[in-house]
Amino acid sequence: MSATAKQIEAQRENAEIHHGSAACRQKFLELLEEFSVPLCVFLMTEVEGAELVEFGFNRATGFFWLRQKAKTQRKMSKTSTLYYDVEVTGFIEERRLSQIVGVKGKELLVKLPICEIIVGYPTADKVKCVAAAGMSRVSPLTDYQNAAK
Template sequence: MAEREGAIVKKGHEEGLKTATAILAEFELPCGLLPVAEVIEVGFVRGTGYMWIQQAKKVEHNFKLITKLVSYETEITGYVEKKRIKKLKGVKAKELFLWPPVSEITVDDPPTGKIHFKSLAGITKTFPVEAFAAGQ
């Protein structure tokens, strides 16, 4: 687990959620992007941007504004940078009958109010950023 070396690690739901939300906010990503439940641990390596979230159980969340069902595994990992998460693992979005894994999330810079989700299959979907605001 060399990628986790030097990480800031927070245990427990309260601390973990606060840390995850703070990281999203710092990198100008919507705070409702990762609606996790029963967080066990959140870790972040500032030097590389590597982040992980462990939660007690898999979560399915329906983003109401865009009627999109998204599945979050018990472990979510990725590299966070300004307005972007890349090499994302543990997140899938329902597309018709398939659940392609989401591998990258990018917010337009300069801001246009759009956020883009890219799957490993090369499919890109664009939505309004406000669909992923906290509480959505």
């Protein structure tokens, strides 16, 4: 059992869990909206052909997970791509996703795991993505909105 799967199992007891692609997508989008994370920032549910199998959220800890049938990717721009693993986990709080596992960003030739997304940093119209290696990138929110179309 992978470390991600063990973390999910530890959080299952008090979590609300949904199955089926449409239900998972709807509940995850509701969660993002509840915590003021613009829907365009975490585009996993918008990837064409993505089939979500399970979504869970433990409200007491803020832990969420998404399981899909196969890995997916989303092209953000000519030089930028996001990759989503079969299991994606993290913690959510107001305007922030942290300790994310299962998401990688590729910029030109460099592919790094993304561990944190902060909305509204350093200004309200910006999004900061932090890689596990400590590198970060601040982008205008409009970059994500344009990629979502």
